[in-house]
Amino acid sequence: MPKRPFRNKLNELDSKTWLKFQKSWFIHNPPPRQKNVLRHPAKFPETLAQEFIEFFTQRGQLVLDPMAGTGSALIAALRAGRNSFGVELNAHYATIAQSVIEQEFALLGGAVQGLSCRLVRGNAMDMGRIAAENELAPVNYVITSPPYWNMLHARGAETQRKRRQTPELDVYYSDDPNDLGNIEDYATFLTALAGIYTGLKPLLSSGAYLTIIVKNIKKGGRVYPLAWDLARLLSDVYRLKDERIWCQDDIRLVPYGFGNAWVSNTFHHYCLQFRNE
Numbered sequence: 001m002p003k004r005p006f007r008n009k010l011n012e013l014d015s016k017t018w019l020k021f022q023k024s025w026f027i028h029n030p031p032p033r034q035k036n037v038l039r040h041p042a043k044f045p046e047t048l049a050q051e052f053i054e055f056f057t058q059r060g061q062l063v064l065d066p067m068a069g070t071g072s073a074l075i076a077a078l079r080a081g082r083n084s085f086g087v088e089l090n091a092h093y094a095t096i097a098q099s100v101i102e103q104e105f106a107l108l109g110g111a112v113q114g115l116s117c118r119l120v121r122g123n124a125m126d127m128g129r130i131a132a133e134n135e136l137a138p139v140n141y142v143i144t145s146p147p148y149w150n151m152l153h154a155r156g157a158e159t160q161r162k163r164r165q166t167p168e169l170d171v172y173y174s175d176d177p178n179d180l181g182n183i184e185d186y187a188t189f190l191t192a193l194a195g196i197y198t199g200l201k202p203l204l205s206s207g208a209y210l211t212i213i214v215k216n217i218k219k220g221g222r223v224y225p226l227a228w229d230l231a232r233l234l235s236d237v238y239r240l241k242d243e244r245i246w247c248q249d250d251i252r253l254v255p256y257g258f259g260n261a262w263v264s265n266t267f268h269h270y271c272l273q274f275r276n277e
């Protein structure tokens with residue numbers, strides 16, 4: 001029987017690249033962050049976002065990040081030849097993101113001619129209104145990474161201690177009561193976060209994918225399974241298709257609970273894949 005030719009309806013990748021992306025775990029060690037985005041305490045890398053964008057979209061389609069931060073997903077979309085739209089609550093991060101976007105347009109020049117990359121300062125909880133005001137076309141893909149509850153307020157992390165010694169670097173996102181990273185109760189945070197992603201459904205095209213990069217949380221000697229809880233809640237709204245586990249192997253081990261109790265060094269994130277069906 002002759003081999004069936006490869007037909008790709010989802011993206012523009014060749015069969016080998018497609019197959020490589022299907023691996024359920026991957027190692028991605030981000031390049032050093034540029035100085036103009038260091039203020040943000042939990043930025044995810046453009047290089048990682050671009051790989052996902054190129055798998056789940058085609059050129060010219062629209063990518064959304066409702067919690068855009070300093071614009072990682074939007075920059076990645078530009079580099080991939082996709083249109084993008086982002087919303088960011090924090091005025092400082094929105095300003096940084098806008099500056100980075102303008103720099104990227106200038107750097108890429110004619111390669112991004114005709115592409116749209118828009119950032120709006122606002123609350124992701126108001127996404128429906130924001131989309132209507134900006135005449136946001138049906139969204140083809142969402143990639144985003146939310147606050148990991150209020151963990152940036154924890155004082156124990158070594159990275160947080162180092163950032164406290166540098167006044168121009170933020171240790172947590174903001175003091176804004178609308179900031180999900182300031183919610184103290186886990187159940188309240190989880191409900192609010194799931195509500196934001198549920199609210200995106202009317203904006204998504206049929207069959208559009210949604211990738212949420214998140215991890216489970218350790219706090220007070222207890223694990224809060226944020227990734228799993230979020231997957232459970234959103235499975236009532238979208239089809240949970242799978243997960244890809246992002247591993248980092250360039251982080252120094254710390255002897256938590258050494259000689260006394262099991263406490264892992266957690267160097268992985270869950271990239272949850274949902275589909276709008």
